[in-house]
Amino acid sequence: MSFTYKRLDWDSRFFNLEIIAAHQQIASADDLVDLASLMRQEQLDLAYLYTKGPFNLVIPTGFEMILADQKVTYHKQVVGTTEANPHITDYTQNYANDKLQMLALESGFYSRFNVDPHFNRQQFEGLYTSWLDASIKKQIADAVLVYTLGTAILAFITLSKKNNLGKIGLLAVDPGYRNKGIGKRLLNAAENWFIKQGLSQAEVVTQLANKPACKLYESAGFRLHSVEHVYHVWRKRD
Numbered sequence: 618m619s620f621t622y623k624r625l626d627w628d629s630r631f632f633n634l635e636i637i638a639a640h641q642q643i644a645s646a647d648d649l650v651d652l653a654s655l656m657r658q659e660q661l662d663l664a665y666l667y668t669k670g671p672f673n674l675v676i677p678t679g680f681e682m683i684l685a686d687q688k689v690t691y692h693k694q695v696v697g698t699t700e701a702n703p704h705i706t707d708y709t710q711n712y713a714n715d716k717l718q719m720l721a722l723e724s725g726f727y728s729r730f731n732v733d734p735h736f737n738r739q740q741f742e743g744l745y746t747s748w749l750d751a752s753i754k755k756q757i758a759d760a761v762l763v764y765t766l767g768t769a770i771l772a773f774i775t776l777s778k779k780n781n782l783g784k785i786g787l788l789a790v791d792p793g794y795r796n797k798g799i800g801k802r803l804l805n806a807a808e809n810w811f812i813k814q815g816l817s818q819a820e821v822v823t824q825l826a827n828k829p830a831c832k833l834y835e836s837a838g839f840r841l842h843s844v845e846h847v848y849h850v851w852r853k854r855d
Contacts, residue, residue: 620639620640620648620651620652621639622637622638622639622640622655622664623636623637623638623663624636624637625637625638625665626768631743631747632663632736632740634662634663635659635661635662635663636661636662636663636664636665637661637663637664637665637786638664638665639652639664639665639666639667639850640667645761645817646674646675647662648674649674649675649676649677649682649850649854650677652664652850653664653676653677653679653680654850655852656680656850656852657679657852660697661808661847661852661854662851663727663735663851663852664850665814665847665848666682666847666848666849666850667845667847668845668846668848669845669846670846671684671846676850679852679853680848680850680851680852680853681851681853682737682848682849682850682851683733683843683848683849683851684846684847684848685729685732685847685849686713686728686729686732686824686825686826686845686846686847687735687824687825687826687844687845687846688822688823688825688844688846689822689823689824689825689831689841689843689844690820690821690822690841690842690843690844690845691820691821691822691823691834691835691839691840691841691842692818692819692820692838692839692842693818693819693820693837693838693840694817694818695783695808695811695812695816695817695818696808696820700719701806701809702764702786702805702806703760704764704765704766704791704802705763705764705765705802705803705806706762706763706765707760707761707762707763708753708761708762708763708773710753710767711753711754712750712753713749713750714770715745715752716769716770717763717770717773718746718749719769720743720772720773720789720790720791721745721746721748721749721773721787721789722741722745722746723789723790723791723792724745724787724788724789725741725744725745726793726827727823727824727826727827727830728741728824729747729824729847729849730744730745731845732826733849735849735851736757737758741836745787748786748787749775749786749787752775752786752787753803757777757786758775758776758777758786759776759777759778759814760775760776760777760810761774761775761776762774762775762776762803762806762807762810763800764802766792767779770791771790771791771794771799772788772789772790772791772794772799772800772803772804773787773788773803774786774787774788774804774806774807775788776807776810776811778814778816781816781817781818782816782818782819783807783814783816783819783820784819784820784821785804785807785819785820785821788800788803788821788830790803795829796838800833801833801836801837803831804834805837807819819839820842821839825844
């Protein structure tokens with residue numbers, strides 16, 4: 618077997634499926650045959666298959682393969698910006714209100730969990746709601762910033778620091794307030810937060826299909842670092 622794999626405990630529990638992540642360079646149809654054999658033997662439901670490039674190999678009978686995402690990673694040298702924006706503050710409540718939950722779902726519109734038809738709407742919404750809750754509780758994020766107008770939240774961003782790298786997680790702007798510079802202001806605030814944490818590099822991951830997000834990050838000085846193709850390989854149930 619030419620690839621490495623790992624069972625994803627959290628994903629398996631959340632979706633009530635047996636899920637693995639497989640990392641490999643596809644060289645031949647034999648690679649997919651090996652993966653299919655493993656999935657049959659271990660009674661696996663789904664494999665997230667990460668590759669550096671696309672491929673057009675025939676999936677073995679009894680399986681379905683979907684190009685679920687072209688994952689784009691951007692990097693930027695953090696420089697910081699001017700004074701703080703009065704509309705941007707830390708979200709200090711320990712629960713997500715309805716507006717913040719709606720924005721979290723907006724942030725996942727191009728997500729592979731929304732694109733792949735094998736996942737239903739309830740599963741997608743539950744996943745992003747869980748990520749938002751975990752961010753607010755500082756389990757997977759170190760800060761949640763919101764952009765408000767009066768008492769209304771119009772946008773938000775989640776930030777974390779890992780291995781001397783500033784990471785942007787979820788980001789969304791209310792559809793009625795897009796193209797008004799709010800996303801750019803949130804990114805400026807993110808840079809200021811990273812500077813305060815002593816971080817000099819920032820990273821954000823999005824989908825190649827998410828053209829508005831790619832345009833926003835590039836306009837803010839982020840540079841393309843890598844593109845990774847993510848396939849979902851499903852074992853068909855008998």
